[in-house]
Amino acid sequence: MTEQPVFLSNDVVARPLSYDDLIPRLEEVLGKFSRSDSSDVVQPVRSVIPIKNHSGFLGMMPAYIAHEDTLCMKMVAFYRREENLNLPSTQATVLLFNPEYGNVTVVMDGTDITHKRTAAVSAISAKLLMPAQSDVLCILGCGHQAFSHYEIFTQLFSFKEVRVWSRRLETAERFAAGVPGPVKVFSSAKEAVHGADIIVTVTTSSEPVLFGEWVKPGAHVAAVGACRPDWRELDDVLMRDAVIYVDSRDGAAVESGDIILSGADVFAELGEVLNGTRPALRNKTTVFKSLGMGIQDAVAAKLVFDKWKSSQ
Numbered sequence: 001m002t003e004q005p006v007f008l009s010n011d012v013v014a015r016p017l018s019y020d021d022l023i024p025r026l027e028e029v030l031g032k033f034s035r036s037d038s039s040d041v042v043q044p045v046r047s048v049i050p051i052k053n054h055s056g057f058l059g060m061m062p063a064y065i066a067h068e069d070t071l072c073m074k075m076v077a078f079y080r081r082e083e084n085l086n087l088p089s090t091q092a093t094v095l096l097f098n099p100e101y102g103n104v105t106v107v108m109d110g111t112d113i114t115h116k117r118t119a120a121v122s123a124i125s126a127k128l129l130m131p132a133q134s135d136v137l138c139i140l141g142c143g144h145q146a147f148s149h150y151e152i153f154t155q156l157f158s159f160k161e162v163r164v165w166s167r168r169l170e171t172a173e174r175f176a177a178g179v180p181g182p183v184k185v186f187s188s189a190k191e192a193v194h195g196a197d198i199i200v201t202v203t204t205s206s207e208p209v210l211f212g213e214w215v216k217p218g219a220h221v222a223a224v225g226a227c228r229p230d231w232r233e234l235d236d237v238l239m240r241d242a243v244i245y246v247d248s249r250d251g252a253a254v255e256s257g258d259i260i261l262s263g264a265d266v267f268a269e270l271g272e273v274l275n276g277t278r279p280a281l282r283n284k285t286t287v288f289k290s291l292g293m294g295i296q297d298a299v300a301a302k303l304v305f306d307k308w309k310s311s312q
C-alpha cells in the first residue's frame with residue numbers, strides 16, 4: 001500500500017496497446033455507461049479550466065469502473081497551436097489508483113492512450129453507422145489523431161480510396177508520405193469530401209471545416225475535434241440534416257459547440273446503440289460527435305498496466 005507509484009513512459013505504454021484488445025473493452029464500457037440503471041460506471045463530465053495566458057485548457061477526467069475495480073484520472077492539456085510551432089496540441093498523463101486504499105499505483109504517459117482510444121471509438125461508430133458499402137474514407141486534418149484514425153480505419157475496413165486534406169498542403173503531403181498505404185492528397189476540403197462514404201474530422205479548428213452541402217447523403221461523419229462549447233468543426237446544415245450520435249449526452253450538452261450552437265438534437269449515445277436500446281440509422285446521414293471520456297482512458301490504462309505487470 002505504501003509502495004511508490006510506477007512510472008510508464010510513452011514508449012512502454014504504446015507497445016502493448018493494440019486495437020484488437022481495446023475495441024471490445026471500449027464497447028463494453030460504453031454500453032455500461034449508457035445503461036441508466038447501471039451504477040457500475042461512474043464518470044462525471046470533464047472539468048476544464050482555461051489556461052488564460054497561453055490559450056490552452058487543462059481537463060480533468062476521473063472515472064471509476066466497479067466491475068474491473070479500476071479507478072483512474074486523466075489530466076489532459078490541449079491548445080490550438082499554429083502548425084509551424086511543431087508542438088503537440090494535446091498532452092496527457094494518466095493515474096491509476098488502488099481503489100481499496102486510494103493510493104496512486106501507476107503514473108503513465110497518456111499520449112498514445114489518447115490517440116488510440118479516440119480512434120478506436122470513432123471506428124466503433126463507423127462499424128455501427130457507416131454505409132454498408134463504404135469505399136471512400138476522407139480525413140480532414142493531418143495531425144496525430146489523423147495518423148491513429150488512418151491506422152485503425154485501414155486495419156478494420158477495406159477502402160478503395162483514402163483521401164486527406166489539411167489546412168496546409170505540405171502537412172497533408174507529409175501525412176501521405178508517412179503512412180503505409182496509398183493516400184490521395186487534396187488542396188480543397190470540399191473536393192476531398194465529394195462522394196466520400198465516411199469522413200473523419202480531426203482538426204484543431206474552432207470554425208466549421210465540413211459543410212452539410214458537401215456531404216453525400218447517407219455518409220457517416222466521425223467528428224473528433226471542437227471540444228469547447230464555442231468551437232465548431234461542422235456547420236449548421238450538417239448538424240440539422242444528420243442524425244446525431246454522441247459518446248455522452250451530458251458531455252455533449254456542456255462541451256460541444258457543434259451541438260450547442262446549432263441547437264441539434266442528440267439521437268443517441270453510442271452505448272445505447274451497442275446496448276440495442278436505440279437504432280443505428282445506417283441509411284441516413286449520421287454524425288458521431290466525439291468528445292472523449294474518462295472511462296475510455298480507464299479501460300486503456302488498465303489494459304496497459306495489466307500487460308506491463310504480466311511482462312515483469
Ligand SMILES: NC(=O)C1=CN([C@@H]2O[C@H](COP(=O)(O)OP(=O)(O)OC[C@H]3O[C@@H](n4cnc5c(N)ncnc54)[C@H](O)[C@@H]3O)[C@@H](O)[C@H]2O)C=CC1
Binds near residue numbers: 146206227293
Ligand atoms: N474526441 C476526443 O476524444 C479527442 C479529441 N481530440 C481533438 O482532436 C483534434 C485533433 O487533435 P490532434 O490530431 O492531436 O492535433 P494536431 O495538432 O496533431 O493536428 C491538428 C490538425 O488540425 C489542422 N488544423 C489546425 N487548425 C486548423 C484550421 N483552422 N482549419 C483546418 N485545419 C486546421 C492542422 O493542420 C493539423 O493537421 C483536436 O481538436 C483535439 O482537441 C484530441 C483527443 C481526444
Ligand SMILES: O=C([O-])C1=[NH+]CCC1
Binds near residue numbers: 090291292293
Ligand atoms: O478526451 C480527450 O482526451 C480530449 N478530448 C478533447 C481534447 C482531449
